[in-house]
Amino acid sequence: MNSIRPAAVAGSFYPADSAQLAREVRQLLSAARPTTTAAVPKALIVPHAGYIYSGAVAAQAYARLRPVAGRIKRVVLLGPVHRVPVRGLALPGVLAFATPLGQVALDIAGMAAIADLPQVCVSGAAHALEHSLEVQLPFLQALLGEFQLVPLAVGDASSAEVAQVLARLWGGEETLIVISSDLSHFLPYGQAQQIDSETVRQILARRPPLSHQQACGATPVNGLLAFAAEHGLQAELLDQCNSGDSAGDKSRVVGYASIAFYPAKQTTKEHDDEQGKTLLQLARAAITEHLGGPGQAHPERSWLHKPGASFVTLTQQGLLRGCIGSLEAHRRLIDDVQANAVAAASSDWRFAPLRRDELAGTRIEVSLLSATEALIAASEQQALEQLRPGLDGVLLEYRQRRGTFLPQVWESLPDPADFLAQLKRKAGLPADFWHADIHLARYSVTKWQETGNE
The missing domain is CATH 3.30.700.20 (Hypothetical protein ph0010; domain 1)
Known part of the structure; x- marks a missing residue:
């Protein structure tokens, strides 16, 4: 098994020369319209055609990440399979992806966190020539620098199966979710505009299901929409066009849109x-x-x-x-x-x-x-480093055992090591126990207490 998945579409979907590629990506990001909001996207839907067709639309989404680029350490990237059919969501079976801009290391702990799910498999063939994931990487490399990747080639899967994977990997501000999808394919310009506009309205309303005639990445998009609707995420259209706008031929066009998803707004x-x-x-x-x-x-x-x-x-x-x-x-x-x-x-x-x-x-x-967010940790030390004293409620699960502490418990157990040790005791485990099958998740709490006896 190769440890690195080499670039497959460099020279066709984007430049193969590293200097030319870096320059083109930089120009696309620089040309993106400035944002008028301080909100930070948690998830993005971005197109995956050649950069001459959809690069500007994709850049409009990635440019939104500039203010928080230094905080993003992991990208969970889902895109549809175009060449090799697969049941479920496929991991690549390698340790890194390569582009002309260098290598991107895969998140081994993150992949291990979903490996037990029946809809997750390993298929090097599904990834070998797949462009839907690869074309996103140069943008991410240029913007984020060092980060780890969880790449998933999505085939035959339900919205619930995709949403379950997203829930496991959702994480906190260190994790970005990217769904790679174009819209309609090979329709006349006017018809494509009409259909794509309706598709975008459906996405903004978080109303699955989309069909594969509406979006080639309908399966991962539907999973994100199901998750977004359940957890109150808000969607915003950032840019939209089709290949008739960007490349000129209006007889048979492909549609593109970039859409951002934000955590639910705080109540007043x-x-x-x-x-x-x-x-x-x-x-x-x-x-x-x-x-x-x-x-x-x-x-x-x-x-x-x-x-x-x-x-x-x-x-x-x-x-x-x-x-x-x-x-x-x-x-x-x-x-x-x-x-x-x-x-x-x-x-x-x-x-x-x-x-x-x-x-x-x-x-x-x-x-x-709030909804729980999985903590991805390969060791107890990594888990401790991710805990936020005073903020996180923590859920611990190990096989049939389960325990949780509300954030209020930090008041009596302010040290993360003590907090986690006592949480393990609450779940019926020894305080010094650790196992790779331990699953941790955090959540936040809004609380109210009576000020007197009412």
Whole structure:
């Protein structure tokens, strides 16, 4: 097995001479329109035709990364197979990809993190002549410098299978997701404009599925759209054209678009305050009713009926009295908060059930959890280096064992090594245990606590 996948389309899709290629990429990036927003893309959809056709559109997306280029250390790159069919998502079975600008090392730990998924395979043949991934690399090399790559050639796969891989590799600000796809193929200019505009509207609305007549990379795009819709990512069109605009022939054109995806915008403080007050009232009312007190009408808030994951924590005079929660959004937020509040009061195995006469002296805290982001670590030391004390809630999974600490736990365990050791104990593992099959993920929390006994 070769350890390096050599460039296959240098000299056809882009210049084979390193100096000429560097100059062309630099010129394309310099010509990109300046952005009017400070938002940083987490994921990009970019075209993969020859640079003469789609290079300017691709550059418009990559130029958005300039302010954060130094923070991006890993690129997860998905593109469709054009020559060799494959079932699922194929890794290349090499250690590096080469272009005229040099070699890009592959992220071994990242690839290992998805190797157990049944839809992930290894196919050197699928990668050998595939251009959809290769043409993105010179842009990334010119912009990011040193980074590691997880290249996936996507064949026959469902949106859910692609989204599952993205969830494993999503990471934090160190990771960029790139989906390589053109739009419609070989239609007359006017018809292509009409179809591509509708496709872009569908992408911006995060509304899969796209067909392969709409986009050759429909499979990875659909996976990203499914993930984006579930996690509230916002999409923005950066540029759009077709080969009739860039190369002149309008009889049979190929469509191109670059689209950025951003994390969900933070809510305003006013909304946060109103949301927190509502959730605390819901939790207290649920416990009161469970203990035989009067019921209370539920507030009419549309956001309460969307899926949500929450933890409800009870304390008495600053000491823990119960804590139960959900790590994943699997039911309506209103149902999740009410169920977890009752469970914290009655089903936390560490404490006797809360009595009705204790409720007045019990303080309630409600935490809302973000979606989890996988931490890719080949060793315990790498895991510790990625933890952010005071910010990260951490989920640890090892085979059938599972444990989590909310970010609040950092207050009593501020040292990352102690934090992780105690989390392993909570999951039923020795504090000094480590294994390659340990999976870690982090999440953030927005929390509200009663200021008095309400």
